[in-house]
Amino acid sequence: xxxxxxxxxxxxxxxxxxxxxxxxxxxxxxxxxxxxxxxxxxxxxxxxxxxxxxxxxxxxxxxxxxxxxxxxxxxxxxxxxxxxxxxxxxxxxxxxxxxxxxxxxxxxxxxxxxxxxxxxxxxxxxxxxxxxxxxxx
Numbered sequence: 001x002x003x004x005x006x007x008x009x010x011x012x013x014x015x016x017x018x019x020x021x022x023x024x025x026x027x028x029x030x031x032x033x034x035x036x037x038x039x040x041x042x043x044x045x046x047x048x049x050x051x052x053x054x055x056x057x058x059x060x061x062x063x064x065x066x067x068x069x070x071x072x073x074x075x076x077x078x079x080x081x082x083x084x085x086x087x088x089x090x091x092x093x094x095x096x097x098x099x100x101x102x103x104x105x106x107x108x109x110x111x112x113x114x115x116x117x118x119x120x121x122x123x124x125x126x127x128x129x130x131x132x133x134x135x136x137x
Contacts, residue, residue, distance in 0.1 A: 065106040068130040
């Protein structure tokens with residue numbers, strides 16, 4: 001993944017540090033990536049010439065999301081709520097329990113903006129132990 005440097009004022013720096021410190025985000029990079037994904041799904045970008053490797057926001061994609069979370073009814077309810085929100089785009093879901101963990105694999109077929117939103121929603125669950133996603137096309 002490419003690395004970029006940005007300049008921010010002290011209050012933004014403190015805000016970012018507080019979010020990371022309070023375990024709302026694993027690290028600063030993840031926080032910035034999530035913020036950019038939210039921005040991309042909130043603004044109209046179809047008039048932009050191009051983003052290099054980033055596809056237009058309304059492109060349909062197939063993606064895979066893999067979640068490892070604690071075997072906890074509260075976490076499962078949060079994941080079920082997200083699943084219900086995106087039920088039209090989720091074409092397949094497998095889950096099983098291994099020890100203390102819930103392992104979930106989701107196949108997503110829909111607009112890239114919806115994929116960005118589901119990624120942000122899942123990343124918002126602080127109890128998640130590991131989360132990976134892949135856009136297939």
